[in-house]
Every structure is written in structure tokens, then in C-alpha cells.
Amino acid sequence: MSKNKYLHDNFMLENKYAEELYHSYAKDQPIIDYHNHLSPADIATDRQFDNITQLWLNNDHYKWRAMRSNGIEEKYITGSANNQEKFEAWGKTVPHTLRNPLYHWTHLELERYFGIDELLNESTAAHIYKDVNEQLQQKENSCRGLLTQMNVKALCTTEDPTDDLKYHQELRQSNFGIKVSTAFRPDKSILIEANGYTEYLKKLGEVSGMEIRSFQDLKNALSKRIEYFHENGCRLCDHSFSSMPFTNFTESEVNTVFQHKLAGKPISSEDIEKFKISLLLFLGETYHRFGWVQQFHLGALRNNNERMLAKLGPDTGWDSIGDYRQAEKLSHFLNSLDGKDKLTKTILYNINPADNEVFATMIGNFNDGNVRGKIQWGSGWWFLDQKDGMERQMNTLSNMGLISCFIGMLTDSRSYLSFPRHEYFRRILCNLFGKDIASGELPKDMELIGNTIANICYGNANEYFDF
Incomplete structure (x- = not known):
């Protein structure tokens, strides 16, 4: 590394x-x-999870609290938005978690499980979502x-x-x-x-x-x-x-x-x-x-x-x-x-x-x-x-x-x-x-x-x- x-x-x-x-x-x-x-x-x-939102966001109230603090509407947290929209809302929030442990955990988890060393943010969220979802279909x-x-x-x-x-x-x-x-x-x-x-x-x-x-x-x-x-x-x-x-x-x-x-x-x-x-x-x-x-x-x-x-x-x-x-x-x-x-x-x-x-x-x-x-x-x-x-x-x-x-x-x-x-x-x-x-x-x-x-x-x- x-x-x-x-x-x-x-x-x-x-x-x-x-x-x-x-x-x-x-x-x-x-x-x-x-x-x-x-x-x-x-x-x-x-x-086998269908997507990263199911796996990563659906039960994590640490992330939910951060998103709410960042002004994200509940629709994109626990509400009716689709899985990609919810993930992208999290991606939009991540840069604002600097000095919160969520910033460390987010990037450790993307790197250790999926080999993604990019920083998650509003511009990278869509292709990271696609990349991780493809990897989630693999048996490992x-x-x-x-x-x-x-x-x-x-x-x-x-x-x-x-x-x-x-x-x-x-x-x-x-x-x-x-x-x-x-x-x-x-x-x-x-x-x-x-x-x-x-x-x-x-x-x-x-x-x-x-x-x-x-x-x-x-x-x-x-x-x-x-x-x-x-x-x-x-x-x-x-x-x-x-x-x-x-x-x-x-x-x-x-x-x-x-x-x-x-x-x-x-x-x-x-x-x-x-x-x-x-x-x-x-x-x-x-x-x-x-x-x-x-x-x-x-x-x-x-x-x-x-x-x-x-x-x-x-x-x-x-x-x-x-x-x-x-x-x-x-x-x-x-x-x-x-x-x-x-x-x-x-x-x-x-x-x-x-x-x-x-x-x-x-x-x-x-x-x-x-x-x-x-x-x-x-x-x-x-x-x-x-x-x-x-x-x-x-x-x-x-x-x-x-x-x-x-x-x-x-x-x-x-x-x-x-x-x-x-x-x-x-x-x-x-x-x-x-x-x-x-x-x-x-x-x-x-x-x-x-x-x-x-x-x-x-x-x-x-x-x-x-x-």
C-alpha cells in the first residue's frame, strides 16, 4: 500500500x-x-446483498445522524428515496464528516472490503455505488x-x-x-x-x-x-x-x-x-x-x-x-x-x-x-x-x-x-x-x-x- x-x-x-x-x-x-x-x-x-445501501446504510443510525446534521431530508435517509439516491446523499455528507470517526470508518471500509481508495464525495458517489454493487454480487x-x-x-x-x-x-x-x-x-x-x-x-x-x-x-x-x-x-x-x-x-x-x-x-x-x-x-x-x-x-x-x-x-x-x-x-x-x-x-x-x-x-x-x-x-x-x-x-x-x-x-x-x-x-x-x-x-x-x-x-x- x-x-x-x-x-x-x-x-x-x-x-x-x-x-x-x-x-x-x-x-x-x-x-x-x-x-x-x-x-x-x-x-x-x-x-448476498443487492447493493451497498442495503448493506451499509439501512441500519446505521451513526450515518443517519450525520446526514440529518448536514441538512439531508429524511426522505434520503429512512424514507422513500431509492437506494442509489440514499447512497449519493451519504456521499454528499461524507466530506462534512471530517474529524468525525465516520470519515475514517467510511474510507477504511471501502478500502478494506472493496479496494476503493478514492475519497467518497458527491462527485465520486455514483461510480463507487456502481463499482461496489458489482463486487457485492461476487461470492466472496x-x-x-x-x-x-x-x-x-x-x-x-x-x-x-x-x-x-x-x-x-x-x-x-x-x-x-x-x-x-x-x-x-x-x-x-x-x-x-x-x-x-x-x-x-x-x-x-x-x-x-x-x-x-x-x-x-x-x-x-x-x-x-x-x-x-x-x-x-x-x-x-x-x-x-x-x-x-x-x-x-x-x-x-x-x-x-x-x-x-x-x-x-x-x-x-x-x-x-x-x-x-x-x-x-x-x-x-x-x-x-x-x-x-x-x-x-x-x-x-x-x-x-x-x-x-x-x-x-x-x-x-x-x-x-x-x-x-x-x-x-x-x-x-x-x-x-x-x-x-x-x-x-x-x-x-x-x-x-x-x-x-x-x-x-x-x-x-x-x-x-x-x-x-x-x-x-x-x-x-x-x-x-x-x-x-x-x-x-x-x-x-x-x-x-x-x-x-x-x-x-x-x-x-x-x-x-x-x-x-x-x-x-x-x-x-x-x-x-x-x-x-x-x-x-x-x-x-x-x-x-x-x-x-x-x-x-x-x-x-x-x-x-x-x-
Whole structure:
């Protein structure tokens, strides 16, 4: 790759030490993408996308937000415009994303998957659209082909407890060389205040083979689904809340809250919190029994624009960083499980950078020495999975914990073209260490530091998840 190109070999690598660390220790490491929102149906059927808009734009609210900020009409984002018009609208937007990670990701993805080294803009969009669409018809650019190109060893999608895991079963029986697992996401059973909660319980009861008429019934149903997911290869769960609930409760109080919900009676915010923490503690103990890894994504302020939520639904680009208090209740939750010796491996993610030091120090409270890096502070999430966010996360982790135990990057994406984000992370990681070597803050022991880099990129996650 020429150094005259924008994405040259040493892109983002600022000195010879960073270059050596990346090319010798990071670049060729396999990828374990342990949390994403890819469709297992697409992978099982080895979907061949008709065009780049389907593959790249249809589910990406990062790009949608940028287009809206650039004054692009919704018609060309989620509306009635045709696929080429939507792509060209994105092409028109890309030059205005300078210094946003989307500028880097866009060109990394075009280059790494399709060999396109032109900058995407209004004048190049039409022929890039045509070129990529022709390449997408090639077998090596099917869903599985795109994953294989990126040297993915294992990936983990995210499913609701009511999912039958049909496509995961098909993948386990196939000859596909990449391990595709799932993460159990039971948030709909926990968010008792949400619209449609009782209707969801009926669906959960149906797949569990029982009627849910009490809080104990709910716990039994979720236990059955955890067992079912475990039998189908699941070893992770995932939860996303604004903040961790915690308050004192009794089982009698929680069952009364649940009965009131079933009867359509109002429940107070205090009752909601009692219900949530009771169910979460039960789930946490169950995850420990099955030896799972539990993940908690905390801090998002979701669905801010009610007008657009009503029009387009959730997960369409109307979320932001919240400023919730995190430390005390999160500590109580982890301590309650640890006190019973039932705290399983745990990954914590914050979306508010103001919480960096809170999360970096929280994990140290419950790393008890029986598992290396048992409690993890996850990589920069959502609005923080960019250069500054990643550097701040890794610097804080280095200052207050052990970055050598860090399990590294994940995409958290709905796009099959997002895997160069691992390259992006690895370049930032190597540059961080390379600058410390150049300044004399770290020794010029390339084997020591290189092995640390290799572990952060792959080895630690491979050991932690035992895929």
C-alpha cells in the first residue's frame, strides 16, 4: 500500500515503534467480536446483498445522524428515496464528516472490503455505488465472505429470550469456519414500566411452555430460557439501562408489584426499582451458575425526540449521553452478588466519559484474584468508540487498573462492514504505546510490549470467553 494514499500502511501510526507494534503484533491477530447486533439469519443463509445501501446504510443510525446534521431530508435517509439516491446523499455528507470517526470508518471500509481508495464525495458517489454493487454480487462478498475477509474467529450476536435460536442452530451444524454465538438480552422482561410489558410476558410464557402468573413464574420462565440458550452455545448475556437500579426489597413486595402490573394497576417508581433489582440479582446468580459472562451498558438517554420516535420507532438515531449517577447503586449490585460468591465474569460499559474514572476504579473492587481480569471495563461504547474516546478509556484504565488484562474492542454494530473498527482500535492502541516508548516512559522492549498488544487485540478475549 502506497504511503502517498490517505489510508497508507502507517495510517495513524506516528513513529517507528507504533509501526512495529502494529505490523508485527497487532495487524494479523484474529478478531473476536464479542458483542454486536448482526442478523444470524443473514449469516445462516449467507445473504448476498443487492447493493451497498442495503448493506451499509439501512441500519446505521451513526450515518443517519450525520446526514440529518448536514441538512439531508429524511426522505434520503429512512424514507422513500431509492437506494442509489440514499447512497449519493451519504456521499454528499461524507466530506462534512471530517474529524468525525465516520470519515475514517467510511474510507477504511471501502478500502478494506472493496479496494476503493478514492475519497467518497458527491462527485465520486455514483461510480463507487456502481463499482461496489458489482463486487457485492461476487461470492466472496456474501455475508460469510465479508466476515471471513476480516479474519474473524468468533462473533456474538444479541437475542431476546423469546428467540428460538433457529439460525444459530443452523450455523452450528454448518461448515462455516467462524463461531457464531449469541448473547441473552432479557431487558424486555425487566423493564416493567414499558408499554406492552404484559403482552411480552405472554410471548415469554408461550416459548417457555408455561403461563406467567406470578413473579416466581417469571423467574422460572427466564431460567428455562437461560438453560435453552446455554444448550445452544450461549455463554454471554447483555443488559442496557440508564443506570443500575438498587434498593431494599422483600420477595412479598416484589410479587405484589408484579401482580399489580398484571392487573393493570399503577406502580410507583420505588416499586419499579424493587422489581428490577430483585430480578437482576436473580439473573446474576443464574448467570454465575451457568458460568456466563454478564455485560452492562449504562448511561444512554434514549428516544429524546418523541415526534421522530413516533414516526420511525426506537434505535433510529435519537439517543444521546445521559448524566445519571452510576457509582453507588452499581457498587451495591456487584457487592450483593460478590457477597454470596455468585458474581460471574462481568463487563461494564459507560457512555458518559465523565464516568470513566468511576468505572475504571469500580472493576478493581471486585477483581478477587481467582480469574485474570474477571471484572472488565469495556472499550469505548457508542459515542465513545472513536479516537479520543478510546485513548481516554485506555489511559484511564492504564492509570487505575491493568490495561494488560483488557479484552479489547468490539463493534456493537448492525453492519457487516464494521469490522475494520478493530483495525482502527489496534492502530490507536499501538500508537498510544509507541508514543510512550519514544518519550522514554516505556522501555524499548518490543517483545514485552508487543505481547501485551497481541493479548489486548486477541489473546485476552480468547482466554476470557474460551470460544
